[in-house]
Amino acid sequence: MTDFTITDFTIDELSIPATLDSPDAAPFIATIEVRNAVEADGYGTNEFAQTAAEILPTWLDEFEPKRLFAATVDGRIVARGIFETRTGENPREAWFGVQVLPEFRGRGIGTALADRLEGLAASESRDKLISYVPFQDADGERMTSPTGFGSVPLDIPQVRFLLGRGYTLEQVERGSRLRFPIDRAASEARLSEALTAAGPDYRVHRWIGFTPENWLADMVDLFTLMSTDEPTAGLEEPEDVWTVDRLRASEERRSSSPRDFLVSVVEHVPSATLVGLTEVSVPEQLERPLAQNDTIVARAHRGRRLGTVLKIANLLHVDDVRPGHPSIITFNAEENRHMLDVNEAVGFVPMGYEGAWKKLLPAR
Numbered sequence: 001m002t003d004f005t006i007t008d009f010t011i012d013e014l015s016i017p018a019t020l021d022s023p024d025a026a027p028f029i030a031t032i033e034v035r036n037a038v039e040a041d042g043y044g045t046n047e048f049a050q051t052a053a054e055i056l057p058t059w060l061d062e063f064e065p066k067r068l069f070a071a072t073v074d075g076r077i078v079a080r081g082i083f084e085t086r087t088g089e090n091p092r093e094a095w096f097g098v099q100v101l102p103e104f105r106g107r108g109i110g111t112a113l114a115d116r117l118e119g120l121a122a123s124e125s126r127d128k129l130i131s132y133v134p135f136q137d138a139d140g141e142r143m144t145s146p147t148g149f150g151s152v153p154l155d156i157p158q159v160r161f162l163l164g165r166g167y168t169l170e171q172v173e174r175g176s177r178l179r180f181p182i183d184r185a186a187s188e189a190r191l192s193e194a195l196t197a198a199g200p201d202y203r204v205h206r207w208i209g210f211t212p213e214n215w216l217a218d219m220v221d222l223f224t225l226m227s228t229d230e231p232t233a234g235l236e237e238p239e240d241v242w243t244v245d246r247l248r249a250s251e252e253r254r255s256s257s258p259r260d261f262l263v264s265v266v267e268h269v270p271s272a273t274l275v276g277l278t279e280v281s282v283p284e285q286l287e288r289p290l291a292q293n294d295t296i297v298a299r300a301h302r303g304r305r306l307g308t309v310l311k312i313a314n315l316l317h318v319d320d321v322r323p324g325h326p327s328i329i330t331f332n333a334e335e336n337r338h339m340l341d342v343n344e345a346v347g348f349v350p351m352g353y354e355g356a357w358k359k360l361l362p363a364r
Contacts, residue, residue, distance in 0.1 A: 009078070009109055011116060014068045016059045020052055028052065028059075030077040031070055038099035042134030042158070043175070043352040047289050047329060054283070057253040063087055063246050069116060071100070071109045078104040081113035083120055086240060093238060094126040097133075105157065114165060118361065127361040130235055131167070133158050134354040145172045145355075147233045150334035152355045159355070167357040171233040172334045175352035176343050177289070179327050182315055190346075191312040194305040198266075202275075202306065204313045206264040208321065210251050215265065216244045218274035223247065226296045231333040235358055258284045260322065264314040266297070266306050275301040278310040282322045290318065292330030295339065307342040315346070 017025035029052045036049040059066055064084060071079035079100040085091060096117045100110045121129055138153035145151060150172025152159055162169075195202070211219050220242045227240035254261060259281050266276040276297040282290050297306045318328070330348065332339045 009071050009073045009107065011069055011071050011112055014070050016066070016068060017056070020056060027070055027077060028056070028068070031068060031080040034077060034080050034099055034101060037101055039134060041102050042136065044136045045352070051258070054257050054259055057257050060253055061250065067120070069113060071113060073104060079109045079113060081117050083117050085126070086238065088241065091238070092126055093128045093130060094121040095130045097131055110161060122361055129359045129361065130237070131162070131357045132173070132354050133162065133357060134352060135159065137353070143169055145169055145233070145334065147171055147335040150174070150353065162357050165359065167359045169355050170235045170358050171356040173331050173354050173356060174334050174340070174350055175329055175331050175354070176348035177327050177329050177351040178346060178348045180325055181323070182319060184319060187312050187316055191309065191316065194308040194312065198304045198306055198309060201269050202304070202309070203267045203269050204264060204309060205267060206262070206313065206317050208260055208262055209255065211247065215274055216247060219277065220244055220247055222274060222277050222296055222298070223294070225298065226294050229296060229299065231336050233333070233335070233356070235356055262314060262317050262322065264310055264317055266309060268301060276306045276310050278314050280314055280318055280328065282318070282325070286324040287326065290325050290328040292328055307339060308345065311342055311346050
């Protein structure tokens with residue numbers, strides 16, 4: 001049922017299909033096509049494109065509930081709005097995104113979607129909205145991130161739109177790319193050097209897909225730590241608590257994706273505890289890049305080059321079991337100089353940016 005109409009377009013909330021074979025799957029698939037086109041425009045590359053089969057499992061995550069809205073013109077879905085929340089006590093945050101095909105901008109569609117999402121947040125007493133928006137660089141005046149690291153061009157549509165709606169820039173994130181193939185001999189030598197620097201108390205383990213039973217509790221602790229330890233500047237994102245049940249449910253959903261997930265971890269041998277992890281998401285098609293997901297080292301074990309150990313160990317893991325892809329892409333906050341140093345030393349170079357924005361809604 002149409003629940004919002006303005007002139008020549010309509011906005012509907014879509015159901016999330018249980019599978020892509022479901023009768024209601026076609027609109028969801030169409031919104032993924034919008035996503036891919038808008039991100040290609042924003043980043044200046046189609047390397048971030050994903051298939052509906054890859055993305056659907058994330059939309060079925062009960063711990064990160066999402067609602068999906070679509071704008072339609074003459075029977076064609078031309079824009080989408082995303083409203084994502086977290087479970088937990090007294091949540092005040094909502095993460096949202098508005099994506100409009102370039103040829104349909106300037107018609108009020110983005111404004112209508114943003115109005116709808118902000119209204120939804122207010123109705124649920126969520127007073128902090130967070131949005132991550134890619135941008136291509138441009139000449140002219142710039143706005144510097146309040147962290148002091150990174151900036152965005154002021155005179156581009158995304159920035160004008162967000163500033164006009166009262167959003168503040170809180171952080172700039174850098175996308176970095178490492179071209180394959182890696183230099184195997186040099187990587188093995190660098191890993192050996194880093195392991196020597198770390199010392200005999202640390203050991204690397206790796207796997208594909210499901211976490212081994214003996215590491216479940218440690219992985220849960222590391223994923224929870226990831227939610228608060230990663231720099232989020234003025235966004236002040238809340239702790240996202242993981243449990244073994246949540247981890248297993250997430251892995252079960254991901255097993256339906258055509259992607260493989262390669263994990264490398266570091267064990268602190270004296271305590272038999274995992275103190276670091278990194279994960280790479282690998283698409284089926286060899287012509288597509290890999291995505292570097294979470295990387296973290298527990299604070300008490302930093303300064304021992306374990307970040308370098310993890311990154312290189314997983315790159316060698318990829319080279320062992322999924323060779324042939326063109327590159328791997330990762331994102332880091334511009335102020336996260338330690339992790340950027342690790343990436344740059346391995347060979348990553350900048351390839352795109354996004355701004356992290358926040359809006360505080362009036363108390364109801």
